[in-house]
Amino acid sequence: MPLALLAGWWAASASGFIKSYQLASPRDVVRELLDLAQSGLLWRDLGASIERVALGFAIALLCALVLGSLVGGSRLVERVLDPTLQGIRAVPSLAWVPLILLWLGIGETAKITLVAIGAFFPIYVALVSGIRGVDRKLVEVGTIFGLSRVALIARVLVPATLPQLLVGARIGLTQAWLFLVAAELLAATNGLGFLLTDGQQTSRTDEILVAILLFAACGKLSESGMRLLEKRLVGWTDTVPA
Amino acid sequence: MSAARIRGLRKAYGTHLVFDGLDLDVARGERVAILGASGCGKSTLLRCIAGLERSDAGTIATTGEIGVVFQEPRLFPWLDVERNVAFPARTDAERARVGNVLALVGLAHAAKRIPKELSGGMAQRAALARALVRDPALLLLDEPFAALDALRRIELRAAVREILEFTRASAILVTHDVDDALALADRVVVLAGTPAEIAFTGQVGETATRGAILDALGVVEIRSRSVPARSGRHGASYTS
Numbered sequence: 001m002p003l004a005l006l007a008g009w010w011a012a013s014a015s016g017f018i019k020s021y022q023l024a025s026p027r028d029v030v031r032e033l034l035d036l037a038q039s040g041l042l043w044r045d046l047g048a049s050i051e052r053v054a055l056g057f058a059i060a061l062l063c064a065l066v067l068g069s070l071v072g073g074s075r076l077v078e079r080v081l082d083p084t085l086q087g088i089r090a091v092p093s094l095a096w097v098p099l100i101l102l103w104l105g106i107g108e109t110a111k112i113t114l115v116a117i118g119a120f121f122p123i124y125v126a127l128v129s130g131i132r133g134v135d136r137k138l139v140e141v142g143t144i145f146g147l148s149r150v151a152l153i154a155r156v157l158v159p160a161t162l163p164q165l166l167v168g169a170r171i172g173l174t175q176a177w178l179f180l181v182a183a184e185l186l187a188a189t190n191g192l193g194f195l196l197t198d199g200q201q202t203s204r205t206d207e208i209l210v211a212i213l214l215f216a217a218c219g220k221l222s223e224s225g226m227r228l229l230e231k232r233l234v235g236w237t238d239t240v241p242a
Numbered sequence: 243m244s245a246a247r248i249r250g251l252r253k254a255y256g257t258h259l260v261f262d263g264l265d266l267d268v269a270r271g272e273r274v275a276i277l278g279a280s281g282c283g284k285s286t287l288l289r290c291i292a293g294l295e296r297s298d299a300g301t302i303a304t305t306g307e308i309g310v311v312f313q314e315p316r317l318f319p320w321l322d323v324e325r326n327v328a329f330p331a332r333t334d335a336e337r338a339r340v341g342n343v344l345a346l347v348g349l350a351h352a353a354k355r356i357p358k359e360l361s362g363g364m365a366q367r368a369a370l371a372r373a374l375v376r377d378p379a380l381l382l383l384d385e386p387f388a389a390l391d392a393l394r395r396i397e398l399r400a401a402v403r404e405i406l407e408f409t410r411a412s413a414i415l416v417t418h419d420v421d422d423a424l425a426l427a428d429r430v431v432v433l434a435g436t437p438a439e440i441a442f443t444g445q446v447g448e449t450a451t452r453g454a455i456l457d458a459l460g461v462v463e464i465r466s467r468s469v470p471a472r473s474g475r476h477g478a479s480y481t482s
Contacts, residue, residue, distance in 0.1 A: 137316050140294055144310050145330040145376075155329075159320045236320045238358040 024206035029213070032206040046214060048191040049180055052108070053218075056115025057176045061169065063116070064123035071124075072131025072161075082128075089121050094182055106187035111180070118179030119172035126168020130161040163234040170226035177219050192218075243305060245270050245380045245412035246291060250300035253286060260286050262437040263300070268380070270305075273406060273413040275423035277459060278433035284416045287433070288384050291414065306379025309372075309411075313385040315365035317357040317372075324353040327371045336376055343371040346405060363394035367401065374409065381406070381413040387422060399425055420455050432458040 006026060012018045013025030020028065036042035067085070070077045096117060104110035134157055142156045184193020192211045199207030244267050251264040260283040268274050278284045289295040291302055292310050317326045327344060331337045344350045347367040357365060366386060373381060386402070387395040403426055406413055415426055423430050423446075430450040434441035442458035444450035 137312070137314065138318060141316050141318075141329075143294060144292055144308070156318070159318070162320075234320070236356050236358065238319060 021203055021205065024204075024209055028206040029209045032204075033210050033213075036210060045191050045195055045211075046218075048188075049184065049193070050218065052111050052115055052183070052191065053173075053176045053180050053222075056112045056180070057119045057173055059112065059116040060119035060172060060176070061123055064120050064127055064168070064172075068124045068127030068131070072128045078128075085124065089125075093117050093121075093179065097182065097186060101187065111183035111188070114183040115176045115179045119176040122171035122175055123165070123168040126164045126171070127161065130164025130168075131157065133164065134160045163230070163237050166226065166230045166234060170223065170230070173222050173226055174219065177215065177222070181215065243270060244268060244303075245272065245305060246414065247303045248291070248300065251287075251290065251297055251302065252299035253283075253290060253295065253297050259437040261300075264437075264439065266431070266440070268412050268414060270379075271410050271412055272429060273415065273427045274429045274431055275415045275417060275427035276431050276433060277417060277420065277423055277455065278438065279459065280418065282433050282435075283438040284433050285384055287438075288382050288414060288416050291380075292382055304380055307376045308380050308382060309374055309376065309378035310382045311366070311369050311373045311384065311386045313388045315357070315360075315362075315369040317360075317365055317368055319357045322354050322356050323349060323360070323368045323371075326357070326368055327375055329372060330376050332376075339375050339377065340371075343374045346374065346408070347371045347401060361394075362390055363398060366390065366394075366398060370398075370402065370405070374405070377409075378411055381409075381411045383413060383415045383417075385417055386415075387417075387419070402426060420452055420459075423455065424450075424452065430455055434458070 009023070010026045013020070013023070013027075018025075024032070033042070036045075067081065071082050071085075072078075093114075097114065100110050100113055104113060138156055138160060139152065142152045147155065180191075181193050181196070184191040185197055188194040188197075192214050195211035195214075196208055199205065199211065246266070246268040248264060248266040251261045251266075253260045264287070266274075266287075276284045276287065286295060288310075290297050291304065292308060317323075318329065321329065324340060324344065328337055328340045331340065341350070344353055347370050349364060349367050349371060352360065352364060352368075357368075360368065366389070370386070383402070387398055390398060399422060406426065413426075415422065417423055427446055429443065429445050431440055432442035432455060433439070442450075442455065444454060
């Protein structure tokens with residue numbers, strides 16, 4: 001299917017059916033990609049975007065681990081914190097953009113914060129439901145053998161929660177890329193999102209397409225990486241893979 | 243000295259009184275089967291002895307380590323058989339027993355498999371091995387064969403019988419199957435009523451005959467339904 005699409009695209013461009021200001025030909029896109037790579041701009045933009053995603057995702061993971069463990073581990077904390085977090089979650093996350101720009105300006109902090117917000121909720125929600133869903137019967141086995149609270153968490157609760165957490169992290173990472181685009185479209189002087197806006201302003205469809213292809217590659221790679229991690233770490237689960 | 247000594251046990255769930263002053267002794271090395279209708283409290287009794295349920299009054303005294311096997315294997319799905327069995331081990335001596343207990347339950351060849359790769363019978367054997375690794379003085383078995391098909395059931399029952407002979411551990415077996423009780427126990431106790439009391443107790447080979455046990459169980463059935471029932475039909479439901 002991707003090959004057929006590519007062939008159709010190439011044929012339509014070569015025959016002049018599609019003009020280059022509408023959609024650049026595959027050849028132009030490849031040439032633009034090579035140009036960008038040669039000038040070093042490609043690595044600058046790609047590097048900037050990856051860095052933002054990595055930082056934002058790491059912050060989101062850390063916050064989700066702390067808050068998710070607290071909420072999942074204690075009904076009291078859940079009653080105090082969870083309604084607020086659920087309320088925040090109910091807001092379409094892009095609605096935070098103006099506020100974040102006002103508070104944090106248009107620098108790196110704002111972009112990383114936005115990425116972190118996007119990645120946080122899937123991880124948090126998965127972790128809380130993972131902790132809540134731990135098989136009580138397995139916890140009882142730990143109790144019978146006289147495990148301390150710390151040992152029970154380390155040897156039973158953490159491994160039992162890991163599959164859900166990894167699914168949440170995978171979705172969170174996808175969200176991180178989504179929010180990165182939003183952040184970079186709004187205000188950036190580098191990054192893949194900047195390539196998009198730059199291409200739009202200069203009517204360079206080849207540049208836009210390069211950015212889109214790079215986004216696709218990054219998203220696909222991080223998704224595959226997370227799936228590989230899941231397979232390695234929680235291949236023991238006896239369920240149909242999601 | 244007894245393996246377990248229960249005095250005046252009282253346990254209630256809300257207004258439902260499960261036990262009110264239950265006494266039970268299990269002598270060292272003795273194997274006691276506890277029978278009773280579903281919901282009569284026999285599993286609750288086992289959970290109280292295991293420390294999984296808090297009793298409302300009374301004392302439960304046990305000596306030595308306790309091992310528990312549930313109706314389901316309850317293996318940790320992320321650990322292979324060997325690591326599951328080694329889970330309760332605290333000392334090098336206990337860790338060194340892992341290979342022995344695996345051989346004892348006939349799972350030495352499956353040590354590296356993970357639970358999802360095991361059949362029901364194998365998983366239950368692994369659970370049994372895990373319960374044995376600390377060399378328990380008292381083994382609590384809560385319907386350990388209930389989830390198995392008839393053939394595996396007979397196999398595992400024979401295995402448990404051999405293991406009990408070999409380890410000389412005391413055991414309390416909760417079951418609804420008269421055959422399990424007669425095959426494994428020295429003494430049979432029937433629980434009945436609300437709150438549950440000991441309706442029958444007898445030594446296997448002496449007063450605890452199939453007929454006597456079924457009689458004790460049959461009475462329970464008729465009472466709980468409070469309609470005249472043909473005891474033969476209800477009795478038959480207790481023979482597997």
